[in-house]
Amino acid sequence: SICMSFKNHTKDLKISKTQAFIVFLISFHRGIPGKKCGTIILTAEELSNCRDSGTMQFCANKLDKKDFFGKSDPFMVFYRSNEDGTCCICHVNHDFIGDFTTSYRELARGQSQFNVYEVIPAFSPFTCVTLLSFSVESEFTFLDYIKGGTQINFTVAIDFTASNGNPSQSTSLHYMNPYQLNAYAMALKAVGEIIQDYDSDKMFPALGFGAKLPPDWRVSHEFPLNGNIENPYCNGIEGILEAYHQSLKTVQLYGPTNFAPVVNHVARYAAAVQDGSQYFVLLIITDGVISDMAQTKEAIVNGAKLPMSIIIVGVGQAEFDAMVELDGDDIRISSRGKLAERDIVQFVPFRDYMDRTGNHVLSMARLAKDVLAEIPDQFISYMKSRGIKPNPAPPPYTPLDAILNTPPLQPRHFH
Numbered sequence: 001s002i003c004m005s006f007k008n009h010t011k012d013l014k015i016s017k018t019q020a021f022i023v024f025l026i027s028f029h030r031g032i033p034g035k036k037c038g039t040i041i042l043t044a045e046e047l048s049n050c051r052d053s054g055t056m057q058f059c060a061n062k063l064d065k066k067d068f069f070g071k072s073d074p075f076m077v078f079y080r081s082n083e084d085g086t087c088c089i090c091h092v093n094h095d096f097i098g099d100f101t102t103s104y105r106e107l108a109r110g111q112s113q114f115n116v117y118e119v120i121p122a123f124s125p126f127t128c129v130t131l132l133s134f135s136v137e138s139e140f141t142f143l144d145y146i147k148g149g150t151q152i153n154f155t156v157a158i159d160f161t162a163s164n165g166n167p168s169q170s171t172s173l174h175y176m177n178p179y180q181l182n183a184y185a186m187a188l189k190a191v192g193e194i195i196q197d198y199d200s201d202k203m204f205p206a207l208g209f210g211a212k213l214p215p216d217w218r219v220s221h222e223f224p225l226n227g228n229i230e231n232p233y234c235n236g237i238e239g240i241l242e243a244y245h246q247s248l249k250t251v252q253l254y255g256p257t258n259f260a261p262v263v264n265h266v267a268r269y270a271a272a273v274q275d276g277s278q279y280f281v282l283l284i285i286t287d288g289v290i291s292d293m294a295q296t297k298e299a300i301v302n303g304a305k306l307p308m309s310i311i312i313v314g315v316g317q318a319e320f321d322a323m324v325e326l327d328g329d330d331i332r333i334s335s336r337g338k339l340a341e342r343d344i345v346q347f348v349p350f351r352d353y354m355d356r357t358g359n360h361v362l363s364m365a366r367l368a369k370d371v372l373a374e375i376p377d378q379f380i381s382y383m384k385s386r387g388i389k390p391n392p393a394p395p396p397y398t399p400l401d402a403i404l405n406t407p408p409l410q411p412r413h414f415h
Contacts, residue, residue, distance in 0.1 A: 053139050057132040064097050107134050142376035148391035151278045152198035157262035159286035160211035161255040167248045173287050173316050183315035187285050190364035191371050192237040203233040206240040207262050211251040219254050222261040256291035263299040270306040276388035280308040287316040297335040304340040309378045312347040323347040342381045346374045
């Protein structure tokens with residue numbers, strides 16, 4: 001027997017438009033180590049019991065009055081049948097008028113004689129509920145759009161304000177420890193290495209803010225980490241990290257902490273592509289209290305209309321009350337009396353994810369899980385609000401495709 005193994009390629013599988021991936025088996029047998037022993041074709045599909053959303057309209061006649069001097073003010077309660085035969089209800093604190101039983105199959109017939117229901121107990125011969133309309137729409141998932149070709153564009157913005165501390169000192173949040181990543185680098189890798197798998201070219205704009213730049217040493221809140229204003233793109237997450245390290249050697253940390261310029265930077269690109277083919281994610285990594293709260297709120301409210309999301313990771317021990325406000329989970333963010341159309345901001349403090357044992361891999365995994373948890377819902381909320389449906393996915397890959405697409409062997413001539 002030959003012992004074989006293959007690496008985990010689930011990230012390649014999840015982003016494949018065909019939901020198929022080929023891995024090569026490598027032998028670990030003593031006699032032939034490293035020999036290719038064949039291939040395995042992995043395929044995957046998203047499982048869901050039901051992805052349909054039903055919309056229906058009813059009317060009722062001659063319902064009983066529950067108050068002596070009042071009129072009937074009815075409402076409907078829907079029970080869901082459980083697998084064990086029982087039914088669950090959401091509200092039980094209202095007066096009971098009556099009930100009727102139906103099924104999805106009956107409702108799907110639409111308005112007809114079969115969808116007029118007698119209410120039991122009947123308080124008059126005409127006590128009934130009538131279905132006026134019924135429609136069903138499929139609920140699309142984040143994966144449906146990715147399979148249909150939607151690209152996720154990732155941009156990172158890093159805080160270069162003086163509150164981070166002198167990068168040459170070990171107490172600085174920007175300190176380049178030769179033996180481990182600093183908090184900025186860990187946050188970038190944790191989030192970026194997952195998001196980058198949804199971008200086909202792996203080229204990402206990387207920006208900095210809050211620093212003085214040579215040669216005139218003016219403060220900038222929207223400068224490219226690679227120093228190229230015309231082309232701020234870095235090759236993969238490793239390219240961003242390299243540009244970040246080089247920037248620390250050339251810029252002077254200063255301030256203040258302004259978010260609005262980098263938010264508006266991404267918003268300009270998002271405004272140019274609103275057909276569902278692209279979605280933009282901005283990662284802001286910062287250490288302190290924001291200085292342009294009003295301008296940032298306005299930028300976020302405007303950005304909520306566009307195909308974009310914002311992730312804010314707070315590093316260090318500062319108070320992040322303003323970031324929680326920008327998150328908008330409890331109170332929807334507003335600017336000049338105008339509410340944000342949807343929630344597009346997710347904030348997390350990195351310190352909450354630091355593993356007590358010092359396991360940075362575990363810390364980064366926990367951070368990535370929570371930081372990215374809201375992106376699919378924010379993505380879907382934009383697509384639904386604009387009525388954008390995913391493009392059809394290409395046909396699934398089959399082993400036969402590999403055979404048919406393999407060029408025939410050329411005959412060899414011997415002389």
